[in-house]
Amino acid sequence: MFIREPDSAWLGMLPPKFSKHLLSPAFFPRPPPPNPPKLSLLADRCAFMKQLQQVHAQMVVSSRINDEFAVSRLLSSCSLSNFGDLNYALRIFSNIQQPNSFMWNTVIRAQACGPNPHKALFLYIRMRRVGVVPGRHTFPFLIKACSNFRSLQSCKQVHTHVLKFGLDLDLHVANGLVRGYSLSNNLADARLLFDEIPERNLSIWTTMISGYAQNLCSNEALVLFNQMTKEGFEPNEATLASVLSACARSGCLETGERIHQFMKKKGIEVGVILGTALVYMYSKNGAITRAQELFDSMHERNIATWNAMICGLAAHGHAEDALSLFQREKKENVVPNDVTFIGVLSACCHAGLLDVGRDIFHSMRTVYGIEPKIEHYGCMVDLLGRRGKLLEAEELIKGMPWKADVVILGALLAASKNNANTEVAERLVKQILALEPHNHGVHVVLSNMYAETGRWEEVLRLRKVMKVERLKKEPGWSLVDI
């Protein structure tokens, strides 16, 4: 029988390590059988939970379930892949006699990114009870868990453990801590930590910059970005997205444009996230045409992209455009979220579109199943107040599921001043003073309203109240002074 020599085309189809053997005469007559896939690596190749369950079953049958490596792979596939099942992974985990630190880290990571991040902390406590020592792969996820439920206290507690195990200079751990502190509204501590890191990398710079940007400290974000480039770091996509957001909110169109140029020069691809950041930056800065062009040229858009465009249009008084974009969004089957409605309602507010706004506000709950937040109520109160519907606005506030805050009451107070309605204003002032007894501003507003209608005796009464309030703040005040 004639056996054809392997030609280059045939060799090219095989992995390189086989081609070497095939050329040697000992292997020549028969190509080697393909390696049977290793059970332990099979878990990585699964694309469905069902397949993972089969692998699990095979492992039980062949008693590979005692193989630490194989179980680790199975565990991490079950808990971390996007088709995975956290509860299944936790069941596997609870059946492992003595999980090693890798396994603990894996389930902690899965819980931290899941719907109940606080459970990651419970896992950590159990891990410590059985005496497993946490490592530099444990803390980043533990801190992520804390920042996912915005708990400053647990951040601090985990921080003490980081110090105890001497991991505070590990860059991943330090990065996590900076992020954790800035997400739990503690920028000062985040910055303190950031400054103490002797050798910072790009990720840590980015974390700190985005911390400022997300907490609406745009100027600090831009200052830090300048400092970063001075120290010779080149920004990547994550950095640029945060910086663009800071440019958008602080009105730095020039810096934003420079960054756009930089992206073009470096050939950085404008994906959804950077595209959205750019649309927001241009639209917030009034360059509506450029924003619109960019928006239309994007290949992929998500809800944030639509929101950025709608809110930008609304902020610049293009109410009709914002509303028609909202209609287009519906036609393209993009599901709006709570931010979308803030944009749409504020557009109605700017244009004074009372009926449209009312309809949209009611449709939030009835059509989209989105429970209005206090910000949405705020838009509606603004809109009603602007059109002189003070009593309806008052009713709306009374019907809120939460107690009214000073912001929303203040907005209606301003509206009642514009409508010269002292009756409503008096009621509102009473409510605001119940919340903030030392709020002088409302006395001033009310007294000005009385003055406009010539009710001088009321003005004098309020001035007396204000004087008492002022004196109360001084040490050793007495009624004799009045």
Place this chain on the structure above:
DNA sequence: CTAGGGTTAG
């Protein structure tokens, strides 16, 4: 065999 940073309101 594991890890970090990103977009939308105010």
